[in-house]
Amino acid sequence: MQPFRNHLGKVVPIDKTDIDTDIIIPTEFLKRIERTGYDKHLMYYWRYDDQGRIKKDFPLNQPQYQGTTILLTGDNFGCGSSRENAVWALYDYGFRVILAPSFADIFKNNCTKNGLLPIELPQQDIQQLFHFTTLDILKLTIDLENQVITNHEDLNFSFDIDPHTKYKFINGLDDIDITLTAESSINRFEQERPFYMDPYN
Amino acid sequence: MSGKTLFDKVWERHLIDSNLDQPLLFIDLHLIHEVTSPQAFSLLKEQGRNVRRPDLTFATADHNVPTKNRDDIKDILAKKQVEFLVNSCHEHGITVYDLDHPDNGIVHIIGPELGLTTPGKTIVCGDSHTSTHGAFGSLAFGIGSSEITHVLATQTLPQNKPKTMNIHLIGSKPKGVSAKDIILKIIGEIGTNGGTGHIVEFTGQTIKEMSMDERMTICNMILEAGARSGMIAPDEVTFNYLKDKRFVPKGEDWDRAVDEWKQLHKDEDATYDQVVKIDISNLEPQVTWGTNPGQVISISENIPSPTSFNNDITRSTAKQALNYMNLNALTPIKDVSIDKAFIGSCTNSRLEDLELAAEIVKGHKVNENVTALVVPGSYHIKRKAEEKGLDQIFINAGFEWRDPGCSMCPGMNSDMAKPGERIASTSNRNFEGRQGKGARTHLVSPEMAAAAAIKGHFTDIREWHYNEWGEADATIS
Ligand code: SF4
Numbered sequence: 106m107q108p109f110r111n112h113l114g115k116v117v118p119i120d121k122t123d124i125d126t127d128i129i130i131p132t133e134f135l136k137r138i139e140r141t142g143y144d145k146h147l148m149y150y151w152r153y154d155d156q157g158r159i160k161k162d163f164p165l166n167q168p169q170y171q172g173t174t175i176l177l178t179g180d181n182f183g184c185g186s187s188r189e190n191a192v193w194a195l196y197d198y199g200f201r202v203i204l205a206p207s208f209a210d211i212f213k214n215n216c217t218k219n220g221l222l223p224i225e226l227p228q229q230d231i232q233q234l235f236h237f238t239t240l241d242i243l244k245l246t247i248d249l250e251n252q253v254i255t256n257h258e259d260l261n262f263s264f265d266i267d268p269h270t271k272y273k274f275i276n277g278l279d280d281i282d283i284t285l286t287a288e289s290s291i292n293r294f295e296q297e298r299p300f301y302m303d304p305y306n
Numbered sequence: 307m308s309g310k311t312l313f314d315k316v317w318e319r320h321l322i323d324s325n326l327d328q329p330l331l332f333i334d335l336h337l338i339h340e341v342t343s344p345q346a347f348s349l350l351k352e353q354g355r356n357v358r359r360p361d362l363t364f365a366t367a368d369h370n371v372p373t374k375n376r377d378d379i380k381d382i383l384a385k386k387q388v389e390f391l392v393n394s395c396h397e398h399g400i401t402v403y404d405l406d407h408p409d410n411g412i413v414h415i416i417g418p419e420l421g422l423t424t425p426g427k428t429i430v431c432g433d434s435h436t437s438t439h440g441a442f443g444s445l446a447f448g449i450g451s452s453e454i455t456h457v458l459a460t461q462t463l464p465q466n467k468p469k470t471m472n473i474h475l476i477g478s479k480p481k482g483v484s485a486k487d488i489i490l491k492i493i494g495e496i497g498t499n500g501g502t503g504h505i506v507e508f509t510g511q512t513i514k515e516m517s518m519d520e521r522m523t524i525c526n527m528i529l530e531a532g533a534r535s536g537m538i539a540p541d542e543v544t545f546n547y548l549k550d551k552r553f554v555p556k557g558e559d560w561d562r563a564v565d566e567w568k569q570l571h572k573d574e575d576a577t578y579d580q581v582v583k584i585d586i587s588n589l590e591p592q593v594t595w596g597t598n599p600g601q602v603i604s605i606s607e608n609i610p611s612p613t614s615f616n617n618d619i620t621r622s623t624a625k626q627a628l629n630y631m632n633l634n635a636l637t638p639i640k641d642v643s644i645d646k647a648f649i650g651s652c653t654n655s656r657l658e659d660l661e662l663a664a665e666i667v668k669g670h671k672v673n674e675n676v677t678a679l680v681v682p683g684s685y686h687i688k689r690k691a692e693e694k695g696l697d698q699i700f701i702n703a704g705f706e707w708r709d710p711g712c713s714m715c716p717g718m719n720s721d722m723a724k725p726g727e728r729i730a731s732t733s734n735r736n737f738e739g740r741q742g743k744g745a746r747t748h749l750v751s752p753e754m755a756a757a758a759a760i761k762g763h764f765t766d767i768r769e770w771h772y773n774e775w776g777e778a779d780a781t782i783s
Contacts, residue, residue, distance in 0.1 A: 189450035301563035
């Protein structure tokens with residue numbers, strides 16, 4: 106994983122709640138064995154019509170939002186299935202940060218394993234951000250080290266993040282490497298497990 | 307200090323003592339399937355790592371497989387996924403129940419029926435409905451591909467400790483009401499994010515009186531209330547179900563294991579972060595009308611008007627849902643006609659589900675405007691159902707009788723609904739496009755799906771039982 110300290114990017118607003126993983130990456134595009142190449146299919150049925158034509162009114166298709174890296178959206182983002190492809194699709198598309206009032210658990214967890222930073226903000230901050238996006242193109246700096254979001258003018262929010270996620274992002278660490286530092290504990294635990302925990306043969 | 311919940315007990319027994327800043331859990335059982343594991347195996351290879359405990363890892367092919375003409379997977383990518391899974395398992399020494407294997411079936415069906423799922427285990431799988439296994443008092447939850455890689459490589463998983471919620475069910479299940487109706491009601495009550503961040507422990511009379519098949523339906527769908535998983539304390543019903551299953555301890559070892567498992571219940575003075583009590587003694591059969599499982603009503607009700615909701619967000623979500631579902635507010639749900647009926651999925655494809663549906667179907671014919679499908683959850687269930695003659699009941703009525711698999715549940719294999727088609731489905735999700743692009747899903751119990759298939763529209767099976775039972779029997783004799 107790339108270390109993540111500061112991020113400056115353009116915000117795209119998708120003002121809907123409960124955007125589920127079926128919308129983020131429709132099931133029919135999951136039949137791949139690779140981990141990349143899902144960006145084309147991100148929010149496919151919101152981006153394209155039945156004939157595969159671009160839907161011009163959808164934010165991701167609008168010229169002013171090209172090159173966006175920060176997604177601003179509603180409550181319970183990423184609900185639905187545990188498919189990590191949803192995160193890969195967002196990441197491949199270029200997103201590095203998602204701002205929402207809340208996220209579905211598994212989705213949020215998947216984000217932090219793939220370098221996509223999910224930030225929960227109070228509803229009123231999110232509403233204010235949505236408001237700003239109606240005025241002009243909104244560019245934000247996400248300062249993870251100081252836990253601050255700012256547009257360097259009139260916006261300045263602090264945000265909460267769990268310290269472990271922060272540590273991993275800032276240092277660009279992989280979970281398996283972190284776990285294997287405790288390998289001797291795992292060995293010990295394995296030896297002490299009760300017999301009925303193993304499939305009995 | 308207050309006592310421990312069932313969750314606390316299982317959690318604590320799996321914490322690997324270490325100085326890591328995130329709790330690290332040992333994983334007792336890792337179930338894998340063809341759709342979410344290939345990327346994990348690829349990543350494992352990229353990183354040059356090995357599978358630590360192939361003996362605790364079991365694989366099946368279910369999500370993307372055809373439920374007829376199985377030897378011939380038409381979809382090239384699906385075929386690639388299954389081959390990749392099988393090859394990876396062979397390479398790493400993992401047991402795999404391939405398509406033609408007699409133990410093949412849906413991952414959450416075969417775990418319990420083979421006795422791999424036992425009380426007090428930590429169980430993970432790359433499918434969110436892994437919560438099903440919680441019905442045995444295990445801590446079971448869905449994981450993503452990176453986590454699959456993590457478990458393959460280390461047999462552990464870093465996890466933040468979830469909160470706990472107790473859902474206490476009061477009363478006995480009324481006639482014609484099934485576990486599916488109860489869980490739909492629960493989701494309707496607490497909302498699709500009512501359980502977010504929590505492990506839900508189910509208690510109460512209703513649960514005690516349930517079979518394992520029913521308890522699995524309940525735990526299976528608690529996910530749809532946003533919960534991380536569901537758990538039910540093991541009891542005699544659990545032990546009777548598990549005894550003599552293939553992978554459970556035998557003889558004296560069995561007795562010793564049961565003694566241990568009997569400790570797995572909440573202490574008298576345990577406390578939860580949240581407690582919800584729901585009385586189900588007057589519950590009616592449920593039908594979802596919208597595009598999430600919480601948008602649900604009783605069979606005697608009308609489709610709600612968006613204006614009846616109490617805030618802007620639910621109002622606009624409801625409006626959007628009605629639009630997608632092509633339904634008018636205030637229509638009685640009984641007047642809604644269907645095009646397809648699907649009895650299957652890890653929610654409702656166990657033997658009891660098929661038996662209950664067959665009781666409804668017996669002596670009737672599927673409505674001429676409906677195509678109907680029964681997909682047993684595993685080959686074991688299929689064989690047992692055939693021994694009981696259920697297949698003949700379904701086939702005589704005009705249902706298709708298939709080989710096991712996820713079938714129409716995820717809308718990713720050849721069993722897919724067409725745009726605009728309306729389905730009475732026993733699966734667990736009614737999201738937009740879940741069962742195929744533009745497909746309109748109504749979640750119901752197996753009995754309700756069977757009745758809708760015959761009538762061509764939703765129907766109150768409580769009336770079915772009283773008014774048409776005699777007729778149905780008469781047709782047979
Ligand atoms: S039946 Fe549906 S929910 Fe169950 S494992 Fe298959 S796809 Fe997942």
